Amino acid sequence: MPLDVMGLFYFAYRDFVGDADALLERQGFGRAHHRVLYFVNLKPGMPVADLLDILRITKQSLARVLRQLIDNGYIEQKTGDADRRQRLLYATDKGRRFFEVLSATQTSRIEAAIAALPPDGKRTVLRFFVGMVEPGDRPTLDRLKLTEDLSG
Amino acid sequence: MPLDVMGLFYFAYRDFVGDADALLERQGFGRAHHRVLYFVNLKPGMPVADLLDILRITKQSLARVLRQLIDNGYIEQKTGDADRRQRLLYATDKGRRFFEVLSATQTSRIEAAIAALPPDGKRTVLRFFVGMVEPGDRPTLDRLKLTEDLSG
DNA sequence: AAATAAATGTCAATAGTGCTGACATAAATT
C-alpha cells in the first residue's frame, strides 16, 4: 500500500489550506469562502449552478457563504445576458485584492516546492493530480482551463 | 499565481478522500475515523498525545472518535510500558481489515496515477509533497517514516 | 514524603458548516 503517498498527501494539503486560515478567520470567513473566491477569480462570470457542481455542496450551503461574500463587497452578481435567470458571479476589486492576499503564502509555498524539483517537475506533479481526479470530473478541469499546461 | 496547481490540488485531494466516504458512512464514521485508522496502522503503539499533535484537533474532539473506534472493536489501547500514564493505540485485526478495505480504492487510484507518470515520477511527487509541508512539521514526517523513499 | 506536572478521560456548552425538506420567484422552454 502506498502509505507514504497517502500520508504526505494529507500533510501537504493540510499545510497548504492552513496558509489562509488565519486571514479568513479575521473576516469571519472559513474555507468555503476561500474556495468560492478561488473559483470566481479563476472563471469570472461563473453562474451559481456551476459553482454548486464544482463544490459539491447544496445551494442552501452555498447561499450563506455567497451572501456573506456579497454583503461584504467581495463578490457581485450580474444577471446573465443570454439567460436572464442566471446570476453570474464576479469578484469585485476588493474581492480580487483579498484573494491575492489569501493566496500569497500559498503561492510562495507552491513555488518553493516546485523550484526544488527536477526540470519538468511541475508538469509531473500536475499530471499526477489529474490522474487522481475521478475521470468523470476531468471535463470540469478542462472547462476551468486547469489542464492547459499539460495539453502541449 | 499557480492557479493550476491550487485547483488541481483541490480536486485531486477531494476525489482521493472521497473514495472512502461511502464505506465510512455505513459504519456511522467520518473522515476523522479514517485518519485515526491510518495513523494507528502506520505507527502501531502510538500514544494519544502524538495523534493529537498530528491531527491538530483537541483531545475532546479526538475522544469521541476514538471511543467509537474502540467500542466497535477497531482499535485497542494498551497501557504504556515505560510510562504507565500513556495509552498506546493499536489497530485490532478487525481494524486492520477495515483499514485495508477503506484504502483499496485509494490505493488503486494512487497507483494508476503514478503508473502514468514518467520514471521517477513517484519520487518527484513525494518530494513536492514534502516541500509543501511546513518546515516545522518535517521532523514529524521523518518520525512517521514517510520520507524514507526520498532519503536514498 | 509531599508537591507538582504530565497523560489521559469526561462533562457541558457552543460554533461552523454541512445536510434535507419545503416553498417562492422569475425567466426560459415546451
Added chain:
DNA sequence: AATTTATGTCAGCACTATTGACATTTATTT
C-alpha cells in the same frame, strides 16, 4: 398556458470541531 430551470430563502437537523472545567493516574521534582 403549462412546465421546467436557475436561483433564493426559511426552518430544522447533524456532525465535527471548539473552549472551559474538572478528575484520575502516574511520573517527576523538591
